[in-house]
Amino acid sequence: MKRLLVSVLMIAALLGAPVLAEGLLPNIPKAIGEPHPEGNEYWRINHPALLSHDRDMTVIDGVRNTDASLAECVSCHAVKGPDAAPVTVESDQHFCRACHDYAAVKIDCFQCHNSVPEVADQAMLLPYRENPVAELRAYLEGVSQ
Template identity: 35%
Template structure:
């Protein structure tokens, strides 16, 4: 009986160490999705080597975001709009991740990101997709019309 305990006592740390090693072995690596999921970028060459971008693109974006936003010091090489313009196809759709460069890889690696809650998910030259049919001009006219009725566009102020 004691021999069993001793054996368990010896093997437990080894087992834990093994588990920790197993758990950490996946860290720091980014698994690229199958080539069929990776849309071809439109530019000739990325702003940084592929392995750097794969591992550190979020650090580059995060690091330079405050400089750009708070001080207007923008680096065109590391701009978010630049990434989307080059990598995302004009016909991509965020709801179908396989068509969208960023979403395909994030979906595959199960990493959630919030970028596209505010930033547009499509390049500047994207064509209007049918599922987003609200025309901007029409919408602005509606906006202006709505505000002239009851709510505070065209505020009337009388100076006594």
């Protein structure tokens, strides 16, 4: 199913909008702010690589790469719930779940990362953790097995 959706996305990328209009894709919530200069197709296909922790060994080395910031994703892509507050990833309305639920993709990023916009300080990107780097290192060892 995952592969099928990826193929559909790639075909959609080649053919452009008409395929989407035919309802082959899930209903993706609208975003606010500037669209991505690279375009939606590019982002649909490449966001897993762009978000990967691989290159933020930078995180561990202390060089923060903010090209693709999860905190920023959930800001522009926030979806308001019935109470007008942004929904968390617990809700199937959450932007990151629009396609993932459809394609049966599971991500565990929001165990640590906030799934709603951080209104306060950008530096408070993650909830307080005793030893985030050690936790991240353990996590990365887990995923690379």
